[in-house]
Amino acid sequence: MRVLGVVTMVVACVVFAGFLGLAVWQISGAPAPVSLPGLLAVNLEASGVEHPVTAVLLNFRSYDTLLEIGVLVIAGIAGISMARTTSLEDPDLRTSDSLLYALQRWFVPLMLLLAGYLLWAGSDRPGGAFQAGAVLAASGVMMRLGGIPMDFLRPGVLLRLGLALGFTVFLLVAVASALAGEAFLAYPEGFAKPLILVIETVLTFSIAMVLLALFVSAPVNRAQEPEEGERG
Amino acid sequence: MIEWLLDGLLVLALLTTAVAVLASRNLFRAVVMFIAFGLLMALAWVRLQAPDIALAEAAIGAGLSGVLLLDAARHLGYNRGGRSK
C-alpha cells in the first residue's frame, strides 16, 4: 500500500541518518591522529602565499585543484554540446526593463572590479580563484539576462580557448616541473608565488567561462543545432 | 551561552528551510527556499570560521545556482506537484 511505502522510506532514512550520526559521534570521541593545522603552520612560508586555504588549494593539494578544473572542463563540454538556442543576438532576449538596464550599468563594472580584487586578495586573506570566478560568472549571467550579445559564447575558437585555458596552463606547469626533474606539480624554488598567481588568474577565467557556458546552454528552443562550418 | 543560542537557531533554520524546499507544492517557491537555504549556509560557514567557503557559498549557492534553477523552474512549469505515486 501507499502508506506502507512512505512509512518504510521514512524509517529507512531515519535509520540511515541515525547510523551516520552514530559514526560522527564515534569519530568525534577519538583524538585526531595527525594535526593538520600544525603541519600547515610549519610549512606555510615555503608555499609562497600567506593564506592557508589558498596555500592548500594551490600548493599542498594542487593535484586536487588540477583534477577539479579538469572535471569542470568536461562538464562544460558536455553542456555546450547539447546547447540548442537561437542566435545570441535574438531581439527577444534584449530587455526593455529599465530597472535591469540600470542595474547592469551600475553593477557589472563593480562586479568585475570585485572579481579582480577577490583574485588578488587570495594570497593573504580570504579570496582566491574560485570566488573570483564565481563573481565573474555572475556578472556574465547578469549581462546575459539583459540580452547583451556576448560574442565569445558562440560555438567557435574563442569559446574553446577560454574553456581549455585554465586546465592547459595548469597542466603545462605541472608537466614542466616533472620534465625539469622534480616531482609532478612541484613548483621550483622561489617561483612559487608568481606561478600560483598565473595559475589562479587562468583558473578564474576558465571557471567563469565554464559556468557561464553552462548557464547559456540551458534554455532549449526550436533553433537548429549550430553547425560547425557556419560560424567558425 | 548566547553563541549556543545563535548556533541552535541557525541549525533549526537550516533544517526548516531544507524541509520547506522539499515540501513546497509550488516549484517556484521551492527554488526560492533553496536560495534562502544557500544564504543560511553562508552564515553557517561564517560560524564555522570558514570565510572562504562563506564567500563561495554566497556567490555560487545563493546566486548562480538560484538564477539557474529559477530559470529552469519557470520553463518546466510551476505548479507541478512533488508528490509521488
Added chain:
Amino acid sequence: MSSQLLYAFAGVALCGIGLFGYIRLDHLLRKLLAFNLMGSGVFLVMVGLAQRGGEPDPVPQALVLTGIVVAIAATALAVVLIRRYYHLSGRTTLAESGPEPKNTPKPEAHPEGAEV
C-alpha cells in the same frame, strides 16, 4: 559537544532529509534540489567534524571549496539535461518502465515557450 559538532549533526540530518526527498519526489528538478541538499549536508559534516576542537582547519575547507564549485557545475549540467529531456519528451518525471500506454506524447511535443 562543541558548536562545530552541532553543525556536523545538522549535516547528518540534512543528508537524511535530502535522501528522503531524492527517493520520494518525482519531479526531476525537485530531485536535483534534494540532491544538492545532501551535498550541503556532506560539506557540513566534513568541516564540522574536522574542526570539532575549535581550531579552523584549512585542508577540509579547501576540499569543500572545490566541492562547491564542482557541485554547481554538475547541477548546471543536470539542468541542461532535464530541460533537453523535457523538450524532447514533454515529461518532467522519468518514464515508467513497462508496456507503453496508447497515448504517449509525441516527441518534440513541448518546445519551451514558443509554438512550433
